[in-house]
Amino acid sequence: MRFFSPISRIRIVDEEITKSRVISPTSVPVPVGFRYGSMGATLASAPQIHENFQDYFSIPVVTPKVRQRRLNFDFWGEMPNEIKVQIFQYLLPKEIIRCSSVSRTWHKMCFDGQLWIKLDTSGFYTDITSESLVKIMTGAGPFVRDLNLRGCVQMRERWQMDSQKITDVCRNLEYFSIEDCRIDRTTVHCFLLRNPRLVHINLSRLSTLNNSAMKIIAQGCPQLEHLNVSWCQNIDTKGLQKIVESCPKLKELWADEIKGFNNHEFLLELFNRNTLEKLFVSHCVDLDDGSLEVLMHGKEPEIDLLTGRTVVPPRNFRHLSFDRCSALTDQSLKTLAYNVPRLVGLQIDQCAKLTDDALTGILESTPSLTHLNMEELDKVTNLTLQNIAKAPCAKSLEHLSISYCENLGDTGMLPIIRNCRKLKSIMMDNTRISDLVLTEAAAQLRHRNRKRMVGNASGKPEIGLKMVVYDCQNVNWTGVREVLSRNAEFYRLPHESTAPTYPCEIISLKCFYGYQPTVEEHTKRVLRGDLARASMLERKWAEYMVATEEAGAQGVGQRRRRRRARDAAMVHADEEEGGARGGRRRARSGGCVVM
DSSP, X not given: OOSSOTTOOEEOOOHHHHHHOSSXXXXXXXXXXXXXXXXXXXXXXXXXXXTTTXXXXXXXXXXOOOOOOOTTOOTTTTSOHHHHHHHHTTSOHHHHHHHTTSOHHHHHHHTOGGGGSEEEOTTTTTTXXXXXXXXXXXXXXXXXXXXXXXXXXXXXXXXXXXXXXXXXXXXXXXXXXXXXXXXXXXXHHHHHHTOTTOOEEEOTTOTTOOHHHHHHHHHHOTTOOEEEOTTOTTOBHHHHHHHHHHOTTOOEEEOTTOBOTXXXXXXXXXXXXXXXXEEEOTTOTTOOHHHHHHHHHOSSOEEOTTTOOXXXXXXXXXXXXXXXXXXOOHHHHGGXXXXXXTOOEEXXXXXXXXXXXXXXXXXXXXXXXXEEEOTTOTTOOHHHHHHHHHSGGGGTOOXXXXXXXXXXXXXXXXXXXXXXXXXXXXXXXXXXXXXXXXXXXXXXXXXHHHHHOSOBTTSOOEEEEEEEOTTOTBOOHHHHHHHHHHHTOOEEOTTTOSSEEBOSEEEEEEOOTTTHHHHHHHHHHHHTTOHHHHHHHHHHHHHHHHHHHHHTOOSTTHHHHHHHHHHHHHHHHHHHTTOOBTTBOOOOOOOOOOO
C-alpha cells in the first residue's frame, strides 16, 4: 500500500510568483521519510502506521466465549432477602396471609417483621384467625409502629394466654387502636406501660376500662396527641383531667357519651391549655350552657365595653361536635361567636333548643367553615340558610346537612345553591324543598362546567355534587329528570373548536326509592362516558312517567292510556336492564297466579 506517487512534486501555479523568482526551483522534493521505496522502509520510518495497516488476514480470529447456562437456577431462592421483602410490601395484608400457605419458605417470609410495620386488620379482621394474629404480632413485634386491632373479637381468649408474650415484644408502638375489642383491662395496661412513645390511642367502646388507664396514660405517654375514649362507660372527666395536665401536645379528644362535662375544673384546664383542635362530645347530657361558657371564655373574663364581647385569646378549635347535647341553648352557642376564627367543622345535630339566633354570630366570624351539620333542628327557619348564603363562609362551604329540618324549604336553599359554589354534598331529606332546588343545582353545576371552558374531551366526568332528597314531598320526577338531563349533556365551545366537550362534574342523586334504580343506572352510564345510552334511558323513563300519569286520568280512552303505560313500562325496563336484545323486547309475563 502506497501513500505517495514516485513522481509526486509540489508545483507553484501562480504566474506572478514564477516571474519574480526565475532562479527558484519549480519543484520541492518529497521528505525522506515518505520517499518511494520498499514497504518495510516506509513503515519502519513511521512505526505508528505499522500497527494500523497490518494484513487483514494475519489478524487472529477470536471466538466469543459461550456462557454456559446454570443448571437448576432458582430465581426466587437466590434473590437477596431485601428484594423479596420489597416485593411483598406491594401486597395487601390479606394477600400476604394467603401467600403464607404456598410453601415453608414463603410462610417464613410472609411473617417477617419488616412487612408488618403497619398492622391494620380493619379490612380483614373477620377472615384472619387468632393464631395468625398472635404469630404476626410476636414475630413482628419490634418492627410494628401502627397496631390497629379494631373489631378483632376472636382474640378474647388469646389475650388471657398470650398477653404477656405479645406485650413483651410490642414496645415501639406509636399508633394503638383496640376499638370494639374483647380485651381485658390488664392487657391494656401492659400495652400502655410498655409503649411510652404512643402518639395516637383509640380505646373506644371498651367498657372494662376506668380512670386507672387514664392515669397510666398521663404518667407514661407524654407525646400523646390523639385520644379516643368514646362510649367508655367507666371513664369520666376526672381521668381525662390528668391526661390534659400531663400531655401538653394533646390536639384531639373524642369523648362521646362521657360523664362529668359539668366539671368546671376540667373545662378550665382545657381553656388554659388551649391546645385542642378537635373536640367531640356527642351525647354528653352534662354539657350545659355554663360548662360551654367556661370552656370558651374561662372564669370571670374581661368584657369590652364598646362591643360587649369577652377579651380572651382566640381558641384553636377547628372541629367541634355537640350532637345530641340536649342541654345547650342559644346562650351557650353564642360564646363561640368571634372566638373560634379557625373553625372548619361544626356539628349541632338534635340540639332541640337552638334557634336562628344561635348561629348568627358564628357564621359572621368563621370564614373557613366547610362542614356544617344541623339535623333535626325544629326551631331553625329559612333565615339561617339565608344568613349562610350571605356569610363569609359561603365561599368555602363544602358539606351541609339539614335533614329532618321540617321548616326549611326553597326560600332558604335557593340562595345556598347560588352562592355556595364549592358545595360537594347536601343532605336535604325530609324537608320542604321542591323541584326548584334540583333545577337550580343542575343549572349551577352546568355553569361551573362551562366556566372551565376546556371541558372533558374523554367524556368521563366525576361526581362533583352529592344530593340526598328522599322523603321530600314536593320533589317530583320532573326535577329528577332535569338533573339526569344535565348530567348527560355535552356542549360546544364557541369560537374555538367544533368538537364537543363533555361535563367535568355531575350530580349524584339519592331520591325516592321508586326512581332510584333508574337514577343509579343513568349515573353509571354517564361515569363510563356512554352519554348516548344515558340520554336514551332518561328519555324512555320520561315517556314511562308521562304515560303512567295519563293512565291514572279518568274519561274517554282510559283503556288505551293504560295500554300505552304498560308498553312504556316495558320499554323503560328493557332500556334500564341494558337495552332490548336483538332488536326485540324480551317476553314478559305477569307471573303465575295459581299459587
